[in-house]
Amino acid sequence: MTEKPVALIVLAAGQGSRMQSDLPKVLHRLGGVPLVGHALAAGRMLDPAQVVVVAGHGADAVKKAVGKLEPEARIALQQEQLGTAHAVTQALPLLQGFEGRVIVLYGDTPFIGPETLAMLAAHPSDVVVLGFEADDPGRYGRLVTGPDGLERIVEYKDADAATRAIRLVNSGVLAADAATLREFLPKIGNDNAAGEYYLTDLPGLARAAGLRVDVVTCDEAETLGINTRTELARAEAAFQTRARAQALEDGVTLSDPATVWFALDTVIGRDAIIGQNVVFGPGVTVESGAEILPFCHLEGCHVSAGATVGPFARLRPGAELAGDVHVGNFVEIKNSVLDEGVKVGHLTYLGDAHIGEATNIGAGTVTCNYDGVAKHRTEIGAHAFIGSDTMLVAPVRVGARAMTGSGSVITQDVPDEALALARAKQVNKxxxxxxxxxxxxxxxx
Structure with missing residues (x-):
């Protein structure tokens, strides 16, 4: 960590018209979470004292999403999009009293890593600009450096041939002390073709006032911004490639890496085995030694060591699988806890339930947990045996070592060690x- 406290300002006000979408650009998903979630996740590694997200287009939706991703973040509203300096100015009142280092990030630039942010936070200069060596500098602003650090930022349209030959270019990300931002942001003008206030003017103003301005560099891939659906698709491919490589490096077996899809926060322990065509949504933890067989979809769940899932299984949010649990094909589990050694072989739905250890759930079992208005829980004790095609009409409890007959509709509690039969008498004609x-x-x- 740095000696100074750190605050983050994440710019997320743009409409992103090139996305051809009613959804704010920063809410388009990458790795299972909104784009802005990547910037927030990277910044979280710095343990920031404060986080401010500047919203504009679709502000209510952005505020709702940020509230889930970073509950302590505050929202500043940029009602008119008048440039990046104007956006940062809207955030400053929410940092009143803060005297540390402020890092300005962009909600549509998802790949800047925590190591790069740590360099920006720890750098001793008054203002630090993040740059990168571009393979094709194109129309990026060039960073002109000298013995005394960053001398100036030259926009492409204003650059001569020699300056355009420079490959060190500006990412737009910037770090400065809060006091520096308060002093120089009001001095930035809008005398340009767009009539906007640009944050790129701040380093020049600071240098002219005798402050030290420098450049920190990162790999070009970290600075990838998302402006179109095509760029979003490329970013998703890049994210998945990195996630798969990291999983393999961490000791996870991927039977067919190219077909496994990860979310930003997927956690998989070493020696876990992941089959082909497995999709991880947000909020999944798979412990060491567990196995996820092919064609499974997992989201918001926890799978303990020694458990096996699939093939063709779905674990929804709130599914908690203890050690040595077996969940087979065409089983769906939601908001349910399965204790150690539970077996759910196939063709079953368990929702809002707690299943005791070593219980066997027969094929076609359904916990009927929703009455059209409210959800209700099913409790099944340890070492119970639920016969195939049992309907458990919640709220209901089946006791330890109890059994239900196949085809039963259970509407009343079943005592420990009892056999419940609840089906019409067979009549042959x-x-x-x-x-x-x-x-x-x-x-x-």
């Missing part, structure tokens, strides 16, 4: 099947 089929054929003609 001799010869009726043949007569019925004959009548149907004659009717058909």
């Amino acid at each position: 001799p010869g009726l099947a043949a007569r019925l089929m004959q009548a149907l054929r004659q009717k058909k003609g």
